[in-house]
Amino acid sequence: GEDVEQSLFLSVREGDSSVINCTYTDSSSTYLYWYKQEPGAGLQLLTYIFSNMDMKQDQRLTVLLNKKDKHLSLRIADTQTGDSAIYFCAESIVSGGGADGLTFGKGTHLIIQP
Amino acid sequence: EADIYQTPRYLVIGTGKKITLECSQTMGHDKMYWYQQDPGMELHLIHYSYGVNSTEKGDLSSESTVSRIRTEHFPLTLESARPSHTSQYLCASAGGDTQYFGPGTRLTVL
Numbered sequence: 001g002e003d004v005e006q007s008l009f010l011s012v013r014e015g016d017s018s019v020i021n022c023t024y025t026d027s028s029s030t031y032l033y034w035y036k037q038e039p040g041a042g043l044q045l046l047t048y049i050f051s052n053m054d055m056k057q058d059q060r061l062t063v064l065l066n067k068k069d070k071h072l073s074l075r076i077a078d079t080q081t082g083d084s085a086i087y088f089c090a091e092s093i094v095s096g097g098g099a100d101g102l103t104f105g106k107g108t109h110l111i112i113q114p
Numbered sequence: 115e116a117d118i119y120q121t122p123r124y125l126v127i128g129t130g131k132k133i134t135l136e137c138s139q140t141m142g143h144d145k146m147y148w149y150q151q152d153p154g155m156e157l158h159l160i161h162y163s164y165g166v167n168s169t170e171k172g173d174l175s176s177e178s179t180v181s182r183i184r185t186e187h188f189p190l191t192l193e194s195a196r197p198s199h200t201s202q203y204l205c206a207s208a209g210g211d212t213q214y215f216g217p218g219t220r221l222t223v224l
Contacts, residue, residue: 033212033213035215037155040220041217041218042120042215042216042217042218043157043204043206043215044215045214045215048212088157101147101149101159101162101172101173101213102159102213103173104156104157106156107155107156
């Protein structure tokens with residue numbers, strides 16, 4: 001079965017790096033995603049990684065994938081107040097965005113301290 | 115920025131009413147989805163579609179129904195709303211490797 005786990009809260013100081021972790025159970029996952037949700041809004045795709053990759057970097061965001069341990073992380077460098085949101089990890093086991101949908105974690109609330 | 119729209123954004127209705135939540139996308143995507151997001155913020159897939167005239171039930175059982183008569187339109191209907199239907203409903207469409215989400219409809223049933 002599919003199960004995605006995330007810690008519920010992360011608190012960091014403004015300017016520090018944030019690292020949000022996720023574990024998944026389905027070894028046949030082909031794509032793993034990070035989405036951001038701000039209050040009252042839908043989900044915004046931040047980045048995704050194909051399962052045969054170890055790392056992907058996009059500006060302040062770095063995604064690391066440890067396929068052996070089924071562990072995915074999102075690092076946000078120089079965290080800003082605008083990064084305050086809920087971050088969802090999700091996996092797809094068909095093709096990317098496959099027709100049977102994504103399995104989401106419960107989301108990590110990122111709290112920024114001044 | 116994805117072109118996917120949901121209306122209404124907020125809806126408060128009484129028990130027993132019939133409602134339709136609208137979702138439209140202008141990207142020509144064949145695959146579309148409805149997710150329900152509960153107060154604990156977890157998302158659950160309730161319906162999806164491969165394309166016109168295709169509808170499938172998702173992982174979470176739902177009393178809602180969907181239709182897909184046009185590629186760009188994927189409405190969700192509740193025939194008789196109940197307080198247990200209070201939730202946020204998120205529509206998404208997929209092109210290539212990614213799913214794009216609409217802004218959501220927050221439904222409250224009194």
